[in-house]
Amino acid sequence: MLFGQKLEAAKTVVGLVEKTASLSLLINIGELFPLMDWLDLHGIYKIMKKEILPDIKKVLGEIIEQRNGTRKEGQEARDILDVLLTLKDDDGVSEASVMALLMDMITAGLESSQNVAEFSIAESLNHPHIIQRAQQELDAVVGRKRLVREEDLVKLPYVQGIVKETLRMHPPGPLGIPHANPKPVSIAGYTVPANCKVLVNMWAIGRDPACWDRAEEFLPERFINSDYDVAGNHFHFIPFSAGRRICVGYPLAMRSIPLVVATLLHSFEWKRQDGNSLETAKGLLSIKLASKINLSGHPRLDESAYY
Numbered sequence: 665m666l667f668g669q670k671l672e673a674a675k676t677v678v679g680l681v682e683k684t685a686s687l688s689l690l691i692n693i694g695e696l697f698p699l700m701d702w703l704d705l706h707g708i709y710k711i712m713k714k715e716i717l718p719d720i721k722k723v724l725g726e727i728i729e730q731r732n733g734t735r736k737e738g739q740e741a742r743d744i745l746d747v748l749l750t751l752k753d754d755d756g757v758s759e760a761s762v763m764a765l766l767m768d769m770i771t772a773g774l775e776s777s778q779n780v781a782e783f784s785i786a787e788s789l790n791h792p793h794i795i796q797r798a799q800q801e802l803d804a805v806v807g808r809k810r811l812v813r814e815e816d817l818v819k820l821p822y823v824q825g826i827v828k829e830t831l832r833m834h835p836p837g838p839l840g841i842p843h844a845n846p847k848p849v850s851i852a853g854y855t856v857p858a859n860c861k862v863l864v865n866m867w868a869i870g871r872d873p874a875c876w877d878r879a880e881e882f883l884p885e886r887f888i889n890s891d892y893d894v895a896g897n898h899f900h901f902i903p904f905s906a907g908r909r910i911c912v913g914y915p916l917a918m919r920s921i922p923l924v925v926a927t928l929l930h931s932f933e934w935k936r937q938d939g940n941s942l943e944t945a946k947g948l949l950s951i952k953l954a955s956k957i958n959l960s961g962h963p964r965l966d967e968s969a970y971y
């Protein structure tokens with residue numbers, strides 16, 4: 665479900681996001697030689713403007729229209745789309761701004777969060793003792809008579825550790841977003857001239873043995889009682905970047921992803937249906953599992969908990 669839409673609309677949006685992401689992977693001569701940018705030699709801007717943007721506007725327009733049809737005056741907001749539409753009605757926020765915000769959330773937040781949840785489950789399946797420890801924690805805190813709730817998350821440090829360890833080893837945006845330095849800077853004896861395009865390799869920092877003990881091992885417990893947060897205060901651990909351009913969605917991601925992972929580990933006993941290695945990753949600008957995971961889930965809670 666995406667903003668209450670059925671699978672088809674969600675699939676269309678995801679397809680458009682994937683198309684946009686694949687365009688951003690193309691080598692663009694205009695980025696290397698800005699004087700030639702306007703020539704759009706690879707036709708990237710043309711595809712964005714003529715093909716992708718109109719489709720995105722159409723799908724988001726339909727989503728907004730459909731929601732407008734079901735919203736009742738004075739009704740409490742059910743999700744962020746309701747909140748945005750209320751701002752549009754009451755505070756004069758334009759429809760273009762609502763669309764832009766939805767688009768930001770979808771392009772920046774959907775695939776990244778999905779990839780981290782998938783890697784968290786894959787790493788847990790590769791290490792059965794991790795599943796066992798997570799389920800012990802979940803049974804102690806939540807029990808087997810109900811599903812996990814958002815307010816349980818503060819009492820689930822080990823599950824939170826699984827997600828943070830995933831972000832350390834598999835940051836979904838391994839190189840972040842390019843930044844530019846307006847002035848020359850000197851870092852570790854190297855001079856970076858003004859106006860360079862600077863990329864921070866978060867993936868390499870996350871696996872650097874100078875920063876982490878047993879850097880190549882997946883150890884969720886390293887984050888229990890540790891000072892490491894994801895707010896950009898520790899430069900060894902910056903999956904959401906740091907400083908004034910830090911990911912605006914990180915508070916949402918750090919609630920939604922642990923909730924998904926906790927729910928999956930708590931609700932089902934998982935069995936792998938194929939021999940695929942679950943650790944391999946592919947991608948450059950965004951990292952994802954190299955192949956889909958084929959699993960079967962067997963309920964482990966009281967039957968009433970699922971309804």
Ligand code: HEM
Binds near residue numbers: 910
């Ligand atoms: C695991 C999930 C996520 C990760 C690892 C992640 C990571 C990042 C990173 C590394 C940046 C670049 C920051 C920079 O320029 O230095 C970024 C930017 C951004 N993210 Fe996220 N993100 C995630 C989820 C989300 C979600 C759920 C949303 C929205 C609901 C979101 C919205 C944004 C936006 C709008 C920006 C651009 C911010 C700006 O340029 O000021 N992200 N994210």
